[in-house]
Each structure stands twice: as structure tokens, then as C-alpha cells.
Amino acid sequence: MAASEIMVNLNQKALELIREDADKILKLIEVQMENLIPRQCPLYEEVLDTQMYGLSREIDFAVRAGLMTRQAGKEILSRLEREVARLYEALNRQGK
């Protein structure tokens, strides 16, 4: 395999892994919604915060290792934050 091909594969792999972990976070909130667990459930809040922090550390590592740009990493995190906010808005409406 050519060197450039290896880098493309690795960058692709890093992106996939990070998207997988972002999806797990969204899944967590979907489970919360399905089970009608209130938004301010402390256990859920803590798990979510921890997972978000973990993901931000993975992204930071991938950036420093040269597997993605800092810009791409930021975009993934802010897209996820928007998605989390959107789900929580839906959860709030559901709770009314």
C-alpha cells in the first residue's frame, strides 16, 4: 500500500471511531427519552458530561497525532452539542 493511501485510511478510521463514540452519546439520550427519564436526572447528566469529555479527549488526541485537523475536530463536537440540545428540547416538550 502506498504511504498516502495508509494516511487516508488512518484518517478515515479515526473519523469513524469518533463518529461511533458520538453516536453512542446520542443513543444514551434516546434511551433516556424512551424511558421518560427527566432531563435533570443527576446520574444521566453525569454520564453525559463524562462521555462528552472523553470524546473531546479522543478528538484532541487524534488532532495532535495528525489524524484530523483541529477544525474538523471542533466541527464534530459542535455538531454533537447541537444534536444533544435538540434532543433535550424534544425531551422537555415530551415532559410537558
Add this chain to the structure above:
Amino acid sequence: MAASEIMVNLNQKALELIREDADKILKLIEVQMENLIPRQCPLYEEVLDTQMYGLSREIDFAVRAGLMTRQAGKEILSRLEREVARLYEALNRQGK
């Protein structure tokens, strides 16, 4: 650069980044010792737990991306845990 050379460089880079972060954690405890902050200081405990968790997520990511073996990742974490324990023992003795 040859493909194998790129992989060796990347694995090396991943290892360096993780060692840097492990060193930061040890540094944190050294600062705690120098300032005679007691071991059970809640703020320090929380920061340390968070940093350890962050590092474990970076290592897990590096393993999944194929940048290091699971075994190597485990060894780094357990070496760090031993070092943290050793520093804390010294901190306990210091406090007597």
C-alpha cells in the same frame, strides 16, 4: 517515505502523546505534594480522576485506531497507577 516507516512514526507519535499526558498527571501530584495539599483534597481527587479517565479514553482510541496494542495500552495505564500510588504514599508520609 515508505508505508511501514509512516506506521512506525505514527505509533511512535501516539506513544509520545500518551506519555506526555501521563507525565502531566504525575506533575499534578507533584504540585500537590510541593504545596502540602492533603491527599483527600476533593478538588484534587476529582481533577485526578478526570485526567485518568481522559487518558484511558485516549489510549482506548489509539488501540482501536491500530496505533498501539491493547497490551501496551494496559501497561502504560498500570505503570501510571503504580506511580500515582507511590507518590501518594510519599504524600501520606510527608503529612505525618
